[in-house]
Amino acid sequence: MLTTAAALVAPLLVLAIVLVLAVQSAPAVTRFGPGFLFGTSWNPVTLEFGALPFIVGTLASSAIALALAVPVGVAVALVLAEPGARGLRGAVGTGVELLAAIPSVVYGVWALYVMAPFVYLHVEVPVVQRLGWIGALSGPPRQTSLFTASLVLAIMVLPTLGAISRDVVRAVPKGLRESAVALGATWWETNWKVILPAARGGIFGAGVLALGRALGETIAVTMVIGNRPDVPASIFAPAYTLASVIANEFTEATGPVYPAALLELGLVLILVTFAINLLALLLVRRSVEPAR
């Protein structure tokens, strides 16, 4: 009885938080209606609140991060699931697990002082010079930008991606690998044509789970994304995310509408993350279970 009650604490807390967010954000919800989601101006002085720049910033930074991290994560998973190469496997596995142990504020500081200047000099400037005519890659390059934030996010979700993808790849029946090898497939052909297609659903699930983490990541992103409430025109432009704006502005939010608008941003973030985690759970479960 007591155990059941204790176990119920978690789901009840979730419900309570969503409920409180919904109630507290009511002034903003009634005032702006669905237009809140599409408004592009964020001006606390004139009480104009539109969430679109933050929604775009959140989705864009997470999507770019995932696009950068998935190929690396899959490669990590294949190395970790390899029966041979024990030395390499140990080094890669430990390295990736240690990445998960670094606090996100440390990532933020490192990204701001080390990674951002490096990326500015060796990636952003050359890319803008050569490919600046493509809209999404146009300049001017900046150290704090959507791209910098995406890059640090990519590094932060790598452990999630690598570890789950490894489990999914390991769950692929051993016979598949043996059969492919026995038919004369090379290591590359075996993995690319047999193992990865068999693990596809699970790797997709791992990606969505990582996406869930990236969407909610706050402090490291806040430190390098530039914090400008505009829909970014280029990946090198500064942007703003839902999580960042809440973290930056809650201390100075006064009056009835401003805090309500911030809470409504939180509500949007929670709903997006919920939906994505649910999708991921379903996908990972479906692809890992029948393989056992």
Add this chain to the structure above:
Amino acid sequence: MSDLSAFRQPVVQAARPELRAVAGISQNKLRIKELSFYYDRTRALKDLTFDIPERRITAIIGPSGCGKSTLLRVFNRMYDLVPRARAQGSVLFEGEDIVTTRRLLELRQRIGMVFQRPSPFPMSIRDNVAFAPRLLGWGSARVKEAVARSLQAAALWDEVKDRLGDSATSLSGGQLQRLSIARCLAVNPEVILMDEPCSALDPIATLKIEDLMVELARDYTIVIVTHNMQQAARVSDNTAFMLMNQAERCGELIEFAPTHELFNQPRDRRTEDYITGRFG
């Protein structure tokens, strides 16, 4: 076990070495010489020497843990997947030593393998069979021809010819095992290794596979590992009996002989004990 005469009589005349013409060497597809095998420092096989004749079915029997499957996996170098496993001695295949060859992909296409549990690739029936031909870069007409030919040879064509595009996982266990056979026939191997191919199948599906093996032995050299002595007696021409050497904890070849001899007049006491069920 009592009615040994009911077993299919193997190609007795051809299989009995002393009756064969002097050109016996060319008839041997695989010549195993002083083969030992190690998993890291543990010895798993000790000094095996025998020849596997061409276009015959050779059965390898013995109790669990005697190294039958290990031996089979030497023939197509599958043991390369196991870290720190190595073989010593030689296995000559058309003049080339399997143990030291570097042309692994070619070797595995010439020596195909069917596993205990069928593993359909997550793709259509057609793509499963076309897998190895496509690895070789065959053109689509040749691939199509190979798919039809090998499904026919594996006695699966009539059951799947109207649904080649369906997922392979929709097939039954026996059909899947025949699909595995078709998959390895597609690139015209010379030798087919079978690792307990019927142990996951019901009796009817088992009989179908056994008939198929006898049929395939006209064109292919077949080596089958089985823990089922009746199966060895039913289908094989020659049988190798292996046993774990209790003192050294590694597999040894006890006797290699034409199947009817090994089952009717075993020369070794240990073979007799095993085939009469007195092994313990």
